[in-house]
Amino acid sequence: MARQVRAVRTRRAVIQAAAEVFAERGYAAATIADILERAGVTKGALYFHFESKEALARGVIEAQITSDYQVPRELKLQEWVDVGMTLAYQIPRDAVLLAGIRLSADPHSRRLFGSAWPAWTELSRAYLSRAKEQGEVLPHVVPLETAECFFAAWLGTQMFSEVTAQWHDMSERVSVLFNHMLPAIATPAALIRLDTAPDRGARVVAEAQRARQAAEPAPADA
Amino acid sequence: MARQVRAVRTRRAVIQAAAEVFAERGYAAATIADILERAGVTKGALYFHFESKEALARGVIEAQITSDYQVPRELKLQEWVDVGMTLAYQIPRDAVLLAGIRLSADPHSRRLFGSAWPAWTELSRAYLSRAKEQGEVLPHVVPLETAECFFAAWLGTQMFSEVTAQWHDMSERVSVLFNHMLPAIATPAALIRLDTAPDRGARVVAEAQRARQAAEPAPADA
Numbered sequence: 001m002a003r004q005v006r007a008v009r010t011r012r013a014v015i016q017a018a019a020e021v022f023a024e025r026g027y028a029a030a031t032i033a034d035i036l037e038r039a040g041v042t043k044g045a046l047y048f049h050f051e052s053k054e055a056l057a058r059g060v061i062e063a064q065i066t067s068d069y070q071v072p073r074e075l076k077l078q079e080w081v082d083v084g085m086t087l088a089y090q091i092p093r094d095a096v097l098l099a100g101i102r103l104s105a106d107p108h109s110r111r112l113f114g115s116a117w118p119a120w121t122e123l124s125r126a127y128l129s130r131a132k133e134q135g136e137v138l139p140h141v142v143p144l145e146t147a148e149c150f151f152a153a154w155l156g157t158q159m160f161s162e163v164t165a166q167w168h169d170m171s172e173r174v175s176v177l178f179n180h181m182l183p184a185i186a187t188p189a190a191l192i193r194l195d196t197a198p199d200r201g202a203r204v205v206a207e208a209q210r211a212r213q214a215a216e217p218a219p220a221d222a
Numbered sequence: 223m224a225r226q227v228r229a230v231r232t233r234r235a236v237i238q239a240a241a242e243v244f245a246e247r248g249y250a251a252a253t254i255a256d257i258l259e260r261a262g263v264t265k266g267a268l269y270f271h272f273e274s275k276e277a278l279a280r281g282v283i284e285a286q287i288t289s290d291y292q293v294p295r296e297l298k299l300q301e302w303v304d305v306g307m308t309l310a311y312q313i314p315r316d317a318v319l320l321a322g323i324r325l326s327a328d329p330h331s332r333r334l335f336g337s338a339w340p341a342w343t344e345l346s347r348a349y350l351s352r353a354k355e356q357g358e359v360l361p362h363v364v365p366l367e368t369a370e371c372f373f374a375a376w377l378g379t380q381m382f383s384e385v386t387a388q389w390h391d392m393s394e395r396v397s398v399l400f401n402h403m404l405p406a407i408a409t410p411a412a413l414i415r416l417d418t419a420p421d422r423g424a425r426v427v428a429e430a431q432r433a434r435q436a437a438e439p440a441p442a443d444a
Binding site for chain 2: 107110117145146148149150151152153154155156157158159160161163173176177179180181182183184185
């Protein structure tokens with residue numbers, strides 16, 4: 001058990017270090033030596049988890065999709081909004097998200113490693129399908145179509161916010177995006193109960209962190 | 223007069239050739255010699271209009287914004303939809319649009335030449351403001367906010383369609399985008415009269431071309 005926990009922590013530290021190095025220097029210029037130094041782990045520990053720089057890039061792309069900030073809500077649409085709003089809040093603060101965006105935006109690295117686009121779209125589709133089963137979504141909505149439409153719009157919003165404001169207005173812009181799309185998606189009874197305020201992401205991240213701290217036993221060796 | 227017409231045609235031919243060469247080889251690899259050969263104009267004629275490769279890139283970016291497919295409509299919102307739908311239809315067919323997108327997407331060339339983003343946003347803002355004056359837009363809509371939100375979403379939709387389908391489904395995706403946003407923008411009375419069908423762009427382009435042919439006198443030297 002202790003060994004498993006240590007392995008998970010090592011893997012996370014390596015992903016975090018790789019993401020930071022990729023985000024700072026770009027994938028091509030990054031070296032395994034840089035990543036080792038940043039992670040503070042042995043070469044053997046790194047190669048136990050990732051056999052190559054390519055495997056590290058794939059690991060960073062996969063690590064973007066996380067349930068770290070998922071808090072269950074009565075409305076599935078609110079959980080969907082919360083994914084979009086916590087991501088908007090986290091992007092400028094999270095090297096894994098930043099590196100993942102850079103890797104997915106580059107056509108060359110996309111061919112090498114794939115991207116998180118299909119996983120993001122599928123995540124939205126699943127939330128929208130469950131919301132539809134619960135009667136929160138208008139009858140004409142096709143979850144896959146809406147998921148792709150929203151993901152593409154979210155992607156452009158992220159790009160626009162990066163270029164014009166280095167993501168400083170990302171939470172405001174994603175809030176405005178939800179407000180422009182949800183009236184075509186949600187039933188009125190669901191719509192009126194949704195929270196899409198710009199500070200929603202920050203509040204949900206704080207709530208998820210408190211919940212995690214309350215659930216974890218205090219480390220004995222701290 | 224004849225000289226003016228010839229100058230306009232030469233400028234257009236040079237822009238078109240530059241766009242094709244930029245779109246095929248990228249800006250960095252393109253040479254003035256390539257562009258001259260493609261345009262079939264003299265060096266003197268090219269330099270009369272554009273003093274450098276940088277000036278050509280700026281010319282291509284500016285030439286994206288055109289009123290070529292603008293047909294006046296009773297609803298200003300329909301004219302706004304038509305801009306989005308004709309662009310979606312034209313992108314895979316129009317070297318100037320393709321080259322402009324490539325130039326605007328690259329951070330390095332954006333620093334050198336600027337981009338068409340502010341002009342596109344302003345175009346949307348102006349349409350939305352006039353639509354609001356005519357009572358077609360819901361009272362809470364802030365034209366600049368909605369224009370930026372839509373432009374960013376359009377940008378991501380274009381990127382998503384390029385990567386997943388080489389723009390083959392661009393008209394369908396932009397139609398879906400309008401259908402997801404207009405209910406939050408238009409009054410019900412305007413909404414019900416809007417045409418956002420996927421083939422809207424193709425129909426408006428054909429209509430604008432017919433109108434132009436009818437208005438132009440047949441060239442005497444043809």
